[in-house]
Amino acid sequence: MTKEWLRRLLFIGKRERPTPVAPGLYHMMQEGEGTIARFHLRVERDGSGMLIANAVATARLTPTGVIIAKGLLEGASDAQIAAMLRKHFSRTDPAVITADIERVRTLIKQITEPGDLYPIFNLEDATFSPYRAELIAPLQASLPLREGSAPQPILDRLWEVGIPHVTFLYSDTSQPSTLVHAIERAEDLGMIAGVRARATHLADVGFLTELMQAGVDHIDFLYASHQPEVHDALCGEGDLTAARWLLDWLEENELCAVAEIPLVQATLDDLEITVAELLDHGADNLSFVAYATTDPDLAIQDGIFAAPSMVQVAATVEEIAHMTQARFMWSPPIERDPRLPLTHQIQAGPRCTGDVAIRVEPNGDVIPPRGPARSAGNI
Numbered sequence: 001m002t003k004e005w006l007r008r009l010l011f012i013g014k015r016e017r018p019t020p021v022a023p024g025l026y027h028m029m030q031e032g033e034g035t036i037a038r039f040h041l042r043v044e045r046d047g048s049g050m051l052i053a054n055a056v057a058t059a060r061l062t063p064t065g066v067i068i069a070k071g072l073l074e075g076a077s078d079a080q081i082a083a084m085l086r087k088h089f090s091r092t093d094p095a096v097i098t099a100d101i102e103r104v105r106t107l108i109k110q111i112t113e114p115g116d117l118y119p120i121f122n123l124e125d126a127t128f129s130p131y132r133a134e135l136i137a138p139l140q141a142s143l144p145l146r147e148g149s150a151p152q153p154i155l156d157r158l159w160e161v162g163i164p165h166v167t168f169l170y171s172d173t174s175q176p177s178t179l180v181h182a183i184e185r186a187e188d189l190g191m192i193a194g195v196r197a198r199a200t201h202l203a204d205v206g207f208l209t210e211l212m213q214a215g216v217d218h219i220d221f222l223y224a225s226h227q228p229e230v231h232d233a234l235c236g237e238g239d240l241t242a243a244r245w246l247l248d249w250l251e252e253n254e255l256c257a258v259a260e261i262p263l264v265q266a267t268l269d270d271l272e273i274t275v276a277e278l279l280d281h282g283a284d285n286l287s288f289v290a291y292a293t294t295d296p297d298l299a300i301q302d303g304i305f306a307a308p309s310m311v312q313v314a315a316t317v318e319e320i321a322h323m324t325q326a327r328f329m330w331s332p333p334i335e336r337d338p339r340l341p342l343t344h345q346i347q348a349g350p351r352c353t354g355d356v357a358i359r360v361e362p363n364g365d366v367i368p369p370r371g372p373a374r375s376a377g378n379i
Contacts, residue, residue, distance in 0.1 A: 020047060020088040021066050025162040027190035028073045037112045039073055040164045040190070041066070042139075050139075052164060052192070053111040061104075064089065068104040140165040142196070142352040142359045143182075145174040149362045151182045157379050158360070159189045167220065167353060170197035180210050187215030194218040196260070198347060199243035200236055208249065218256035220287065221246060222347070225267050226277045234262065234346050244281065251282035259283050260331075262346045263290040263313060265303040272320050284326040288317055289350050293336040302342050330354075332369050 026041040040052040047063030061069055064085065071081040082097045141163050143151055151168070158166060166186055170179055179195065186193035195202070195211065199221045202208060211219075223243050224231040231240040243259075250257040259278050261267065267274070278286060290313055292305040299306040305313055310333065321328040331350040336342070352359040352369050359367040365375035 020063065020084070021049070021070055023162070025159065025164055026070065030073055038190075039108075040192070041070055041073070042162060042164060051108070051111065053108070059107055059111050064100060065104055065107075068101050069108065072101075072105055072108060138163055138356050138358045140167065140353055140357040142167045142169055142357065144169040144171070144359070144361060145178055145182065146171070146362055147173045147175060149174075149178055151178070151362070152185045154360055154362075154364060154379060155182065155185050155189060155191065157364075159191060161379075163191075165192040165194075167194040167196050169349070170195055170201055171348070172201075174201075176207055176210075180214050183211060183214035183216050192217050194220060194258075196220040196349060198222055198235055198239055199246045200239045203242040203246050203249075205249070208246075208253075212253065212255060216255070218258055218285075219246075219250060220258040220260050222262065222349070223247075223259035223274070223278060223283075224262050224346070225270065226274045227270065230266050230270075234264070234267075234343055236343075236347065247278070247281045247283055256285065257283050258285045258287055258329075260287045260289065260349060262349075263288055263305070263317070264342070264346075265305070268313065268316065271316065275320055275324060275326065279324060279326060285329070286326050287329045287331055287353075289331040290314075290333040291336055291342070291345065292333055295336075295338075298336060298338055302336060304336050304342070 021043050023043050023045050026043070028039045028041065030037045030039065038054050042050045042052070043066055044050075047066060049061040049063075049066035049069070050058055051061055051069050052058045067084055067088070068081055071084060076084075078098070078101050081101055082094070085097055085100075086092050141158050143154060143166060145151065145168050155166065168179055168182055174197075183193050183195075193215065194217055197220075202219065202221065221243060222231075222235045222239065224234045225240075228240045231243070232238065235243075247257055247259070261271070261274065263271075275286065290305060290310060292307055292310055293299050293302075294307050296306050298304070299309075317328065331353055332355065334345060334350060337345060351367055351373060355369050357369055359369075360379055361367065361375075364378045366377050366379055367373055368376050
């Protein structure tokens with residue numbers, strides 16, 4: 001990864017043929033049946049787009065769909081939208097235009113009430129259409145919060161370049177007030193905002209209430225195993241008790257919970273039981289991150305996976321997925337660093353959530369989702 005990678009993702013360059021809707025991120029609201037729906041329309045350089053409804057569901061749009069969706073959400077009439085389509089696309093049949101407008105209108109209604117609570121989607125899946133989109137920027141950013149962090153300028157910049165979703169990485173060195181203020185700023189901008197932490201750091205009613213009032217959209221936390229001796233050995237003493245309490249609290253308060261399951265040998269052995277327990281507690285958004293190494297001796301020593309066994313690990317997880325109604329998501333695997341305790345790596349978790357995500361350090365350095373953890377530039 002080089003600075004060219006960052007430039008390609010974040011720079012909106014000139015095009016020989018301007019797209020009908022300028023690339024960027026559009027935040028819109030729509031009233032309907034006593035409620036207000038919140039939409040993010042992300043338009044790429046090639047004119048295609050992504051429509052996100054209520055920080056919950058998303059739909060990939062062609063350039064035609066982008067024009068129609070933007071028009072409908074801004075209150076344009078069907079006739080005005082049809083005129084816009086005829087202006088930018090030749091040989092457009094009136095019957096096709098009418099059908100396309102109705103199709104997008106139905107789509108907007110469907111994703112406004114998707115029937116589940118997970119914000120956005122599995123960010124490893126970059127393409128929802130038959131062609132590859134030319135992304136103007138990553139779709140999500142993970143921001144570590146450390147003592148003295150000032151995330152507001154970074155959030156402003158992320159919004160400016162078109163990144164709609166941010167997850168704050170909360171740890172031992174984070175300050176509760178910093179997280180609350182960061183969530184508030186993300187909410188003010190119109191971003192989708194989440195938190196990733198150990199349950200021990202979050203299991204406080206007052207703190208959680210503040211996060212809810214600030215506008216947090218989802219909370220991700222470690223859930224390694226249903227067995228206390230396995231979970232607590234990896235995630236900290238008493239953390240499983242805190243995780244179970246947190247899961248029930250989030251379910252009761254209708255706030256999206258994402259259980260992050262670290263995959264090592266000890267957690268894979270009884271993964272099916274762990275998943276069943278999570279489902280019994282109402283969790284249906286499960287994120288998996290595997291810990292692996294190319295050193296066979298280190299794999300045996302630490303109880304992690306040798307690289308050749310990763311295919312079988314994935315097959316085991318996929319098999320369990322087929323037996324459940326939960327949403328299974330993959331984070332990029334983590335290479336074991338023998339200089340650090342395994343518990344340290346597991347509690348720190350993945351650097352970001354997927355292959356179309358980035359990690360932004362407090363100083364603005366941007367770290368790609370895979371490869372050496374070196375800066376590809378500064379935001």
